[in-house]
Amino acid sequence: NPYAGLVSHLRATWLSGKTRPMEYRVAQLEALGRFLDEKKQDILEATALDMGKPSFEAYFTEILLCKNELNDTLNNLCHWMKDEHVDKNLVTQLDSAFIRKDPYGVVLIIAPWNYPIHLFLVPLIGAIAAGNCVVVKPSETTKNTERLVAEMLTCYLDNDCFAVVTAGVEETTRLLENKFDYIFFTGTPSVGRIVMTAAAKHLTPVTLELGGKNPCYVSDTCDVQNVAQRVAWGRFFNVGQTCIAPDYVLCSVEMQEKLMPALREAITEFFGSNPRESPDFGRIVGDKQFRRIRALLCSGRVAIGGQTDEKERYIAPTVLADVLPSDPAMQEEIFGPILPIVVVASVDEAIDFINARPRPLAIYAFSCDSKVVNQVLERTSSGGFCGNDTLMHVTLTSLPFGGIGNSGLGKYHGKFTFDTFTHHRGCLHRNMGLEALNALRYPPYSQQKLGLLTATFEIKRKGMCTLL
Amino acid sequence: MQTGSVFPQPGMQQPLEPPGQQPPGSGARKAPEDYGSGGTGSMDGDVASGNPYAGLVSHLRAAWLSGKTRPMEYRVAQLEALGRFLEEKKQDILEAAASDMGKPPFEAEFSEIILCKNELHETLNNLGTWMKDEHVDRNLVTRLDSAFIRKDPYGVVLIIAPWNYPIHLLLGPLIGAIAAGNCAIIKPSEMTKNTERLVAEALPAYLDKDCFAVVTAGVEETTRLLENKFDYIFYTGSPSVGRIVMTAAAKHLTPVTLELGGKNPCYVSDTCDVQNVAQRVAWGRFFNVGQTCIAPDYVLCSVEMREKLLPALRKAITDFYGSNPRESPDFGRIVGDKHFQRVQKLLRSGRVVIGGQTDEKERYIAPTVLVDLQPSDPIMQEEIFGPILPIVIVANMDEAIDFINSRERPLVVYAFSSDDKVVNQVLERTSSGGFCGNDTLMHVTLTSLPFGGIGNSGLGMYHGKFTFDTFTHCRGCLHRGMGREALNALRYPPYSQQKMGIVRAASEVKRKGACTLL
Numbered sequence: 002n003p004y005a006g007l008v009s010h011l012r013a014t015w016l017s018g019k020t021r022p023m024e025y026r027v028a029q030l031e032a033l034g035r036f037l038d039e040k041k042q043d044i045l046e047a048t049a050l051d052m053g054k055p056s057f058e059a060y061f062t063e064i065l066l067c068k069n070e071l072n073d074t075l076n077n078l079c080h081w082m083k084d085e086h087v088d089k090n091l092v093t094q095l096d097s098a099f100i101r102k103d104p105y106g107v108v109l110i111i112a113p114w115n116y117p118i119h120l121f122l123v124p125l126i127g128a129i130a131a132g133n134c135v136v137v138k139p140s141e142t143t144k145n146t147e148r149l150v151a152e153m154l155t156c157y158l159d160n161d162c163f164a165v166v167t168a169g170v171e172e173t174t175r176l177l178e179n180k181f182d183y184i185f186f187t188g189t190p191s192v193g194r195i196v197m198t199a200a201a202k203h204l205t206p207v208t209l210e211l212g213g214k215n216p217c218y219v220s221d222t223c224d225v226q227n228v229a230q231r232v233a234w235g236r237f238f239n240v241g242q243t244c245i246a247p248d249y250v251l252c253s254v255e256m257q258e259k260l261m262p263a264l265r266e267a268i269t270e271f272f273g274s275n276p277r278e279s280p281d282f283g284r285i286v287g288d289k290q291f292r293r294i295r296a297l298l299c300s301g302r303v304a305i306g307g308q309t310d311e312k313e314r315y316i317a318p319t320v321l322a323d324v325l326p327s328d329p330a331m332q333e334e335i336f337g338p339i340l341p342i343v344v345v346a347s348v349d350e351a352i353d354f355i356n357a358r359p360r361p362l363a364i365y366a367f368s369c370d371s372k373v374v375n376q377v378l379e380r381t382s383s384g385g386f387c388g389n390d391t392l393m394h395v396t397l398t399s400l401p402f403g404g405i406g407n408s409g410l411g412k413y414h415g416k417f418t419f420d421t422f423t424h425h426r427g428c429l430h431r432n433m434g435l436e437a438l439n440a441l442r443y444p445p446y447s448q449q450k451l452g453l454l455t456a457t458f459e460i461k462r463k464g465m466c467t468l469l
Numbered sequence: 470m471q472t473g474s475v476f477p478q479p480g481m482q483q484p485l486e487p488p489g490q491q492p493p494g495s496g497a498r499k500a501p502e503d504y505g506s507g508g509t510g511s512m513d514g515d516v517a518s519g520n521p522y523a524g525l526v527s528h529l530r531a532a533w534l535s536g537k538t539r540p541m542e543y544r545v546a547q548l549e550a551l552g553r554f555l556e557e558k559k560q561d562i563l564e565a566a567a568s569d570m571g572k573p574p575f576e577a578e579f580s581e582i583i584l585c586k587n588e589l590h591e592t593l594n595n596l597g598t599w600m601k602d603e604h605v606d607r608n609l610v611t612r613l614d615s616a617f618i619r620k621d622p623y624g625v626v627l628i629i630a631p632w633n634y635p636i637h638l639l640l641g642p643l644i645g646a647i648a649a650g651n652c653a654i655i656k657p658s659e660m661t662k663n664t665e666r667l668v669a670e671a672l673p674a675y676l677d678k679d680c681f682a683v684v685t686a687g688v689e690e691t692t693r694l695l696e697n698k699f700d701y702i703f704y705t706g707s708p709s710v711g712r713i714v715m716t717a718a719a720k721h722l723t724p725v726t727l728e729l730g731g732k733n734p735c736y737v738s739d740t741c742d743v744q745n746v747a748q749r750v751a752w753g754r755f756f757n758v759g760q761t762c763i764a765p766d767y768v769l770c771s772v773e774m775r776e777k778l779l780p781a782l783r784k785a786i787t788d789f790y791g792s793n794p795r796e797s798p799d800f801g802r803i804v805g806d807k808h809f810q811r812v813q814k815l816l817r818s819g820r821v822v823i824g825g826q827t828d829e830k831e832r833y834i835a836p837t838v839l840v841d842l843q844p845s846d847p848i849m850q851e852e853i854f855g856p857i858l859p860i861v862i863v864a865n866m867d868e869a870i871d872f873i874n875s876r877e878r879p880l881v882v883y884a885f886s887s888d889d890k891v892v893n894q895v896l897e898r899t900s901s902g903g904f905c906g907n908d909t910l911m912h913v914t915l916t917s918l919p920f921g922g923i924g925n926s927g928l929g930m931y932h933g934k935f936t937f938d939t940f941t942h943c944r945g946c947l948h949r950g951m952g953r954e955a956l957n958a959l960r961y962p963p964y965s966q967q968k969m970g971i972v973r974a975a976s977e978v979k980r981k982g983a984c985t986l987l
Contacts, residue, residue, distance in 0.1 A: 428903065443752055444789040
């Protein structure tokens, strides 16, 4: 087992207690901040090389959002770390009852390629904040970023407690044979199953941030141009390689007619008449992915875009009209710059369509009528939800981010990341004396004792709950 | 901590068949079968037919999709029905527990009725608050929007309960599952047959059969049951079966809570009130004849403390059960023959100083204390789950802590000392599901404390609101305005440095002054 030594080393450090003091964690987190500041240019260049990521997008997702998470954590860490004292009953009135925030130990973070810094750094922030040691495995698909992380991150962090492992599929399988105390995986559902199965051997808790097809319902009552801009932005950001991108639109045939010119206008405003020449539109990450996405183009009818260039791995911002549920574009998460429009007769039909499919990471609903947005929210199930916009719900560190069903399990961002990597240990510290208080519970048992014991323990039903 | 040794499961007949190996994965692609059948009433697709429980799961899933369990009034009605079950069937529950394992009615009433009613009342008292959308802090960009956490049910959940507290460990999770709006299949333990029959026959009469079902199943049927897709699985039992449950869950990406076990160490320092310690430890060890996942499993103390503890323990046991515990109505029996044989074998470790008598016909094992143990003795290799308390000698607290840390992380660590610093040291330098200083078992009677394991002792937590949270999907929601598009213009291409500057100002979280050191 090629990684046994590394895991052993990190575990020994963790057992030494090195990561427990707040000052230590703050120092490591501040070092991460310096990594983001000092290596900013390298990060922008690496992502540009790996997938033509525009520097605006790279700065926003890989630097700015990460710094937000870092600052939110540094601002609140001592508060989050504190013991939480809890309500006591009559019996424990004189005791100390609290939740201790313990680290898990040695945790593994596996990151994907689409936001290669953000999707390992944000979990890492929470893992460090919670006092763990960490093995980070960046994606092998984005080679420049992988190299950057492997060579440079370790200069900023304590090598006794934090390590970067570069690994392909086979080595990752070997890595997963080791016992970790928590595994945080971002990627596809099928690999998610493999990770969870490996974790099960060691009873290792997991967070799986997976994916799916995020539906985007557009009602007949909306500001079409605004909707088109917001949907186009969400779909074509990072060339569509975003787990929370709107994957397909559900709308009436009338709305499809209105949306099409509005989408065309939005795309032209964003990327010009030839998006291939726009510095603000990236490329598909690799040849395999390019071919996979290109094959999806034979779905429905290409109404906008559709051009491709294999050498550049360029696929134009594309909208497909009249797509059928049986079409290729509706069989898998698109993860590319293609927006299929599927016609439904009504919001009820849209809801049924959504509910007949695996639960997605996000559901989007656009309507001027709040009741419609609320209906979609109420009658569907998804990781997260955004009404009248796309992507934005994940930029709030106060909202939990995670999937449900096929789109994942667990949640993070902000304090939720700290909580993910924290074991909440229920603690009671009683007095050595005051034994008389305990006499009621000891044998020999009697009805009288039970009556008195009940009185000291019981929780009574209060008056009726206020109805929501 | 040591990796590796898996405790043989106390109380289980034979392990469920582990499922076959999965081939190593490829990476980016997902298989078409990830997507659902598109049929009615089935989110995420159901598993292949030829599966005896498929119809039942399907039925419950259809009921859940209908939205029946969502209104608060519905959930309150089901929970109140559970309360009536506990009241009206109290006598039956006590009798079943007595028949199954000689459980004293005091113990049965306390753990199976009173503690369950506490959870029920706590839930009913607070459900309105727990269910509400939680509005969260917004940034500048989202100031005018609605940002909140919606509490959604998972869907159809499975609860598998063990035999030691067969009502409590079924009902405790069920209360939270219902409160959170789920449909549930509950599988009581097949070991405690009278209780199993009671639950299977009586409980469905109280609950809505469209949404809740009791399944009686042995090992093989449970394996078939686990092939179905559930939206959450809550399992209480042994670590080895926990692995099997989690592996089955992994096929469907089903989240799990596993309440498992281990050997709960009980460190007794030299500075303590010996008689109090003896009473509290004896109570925790011999309650339910030691068949308690959070029972103190073994004591760690100095040679001097052991000398003081032994007479104190002898006195406590006599005070509790008289000079012949076999005749005490307050001391139960081992649940089954196989378990009796397993526990009885452990008596050969070390030397018996108190108790040690057994009677196979009655499945009686006396409250027993063992000394002169080696870490390699049989009794130190598995969770005892019986009325035997080994005392292991350590020189000092540091040695005790090292001893604890070189083993699997237990469900609970106990530490007794008049010196708070000692208790805090043990807490600080060990890792366990929960912790109790200067007593045993009591920490789990507070609904405000989370109850769960870590490492081999489990994952997830429950009790009180934590049960509701376990069965709730916290859905991050943002509801923006349809207008005010100008606010969004900054984020759209064509990109520029200037736009980025403003975007940053509008959305950045700044570092505040240095944190106050703890």
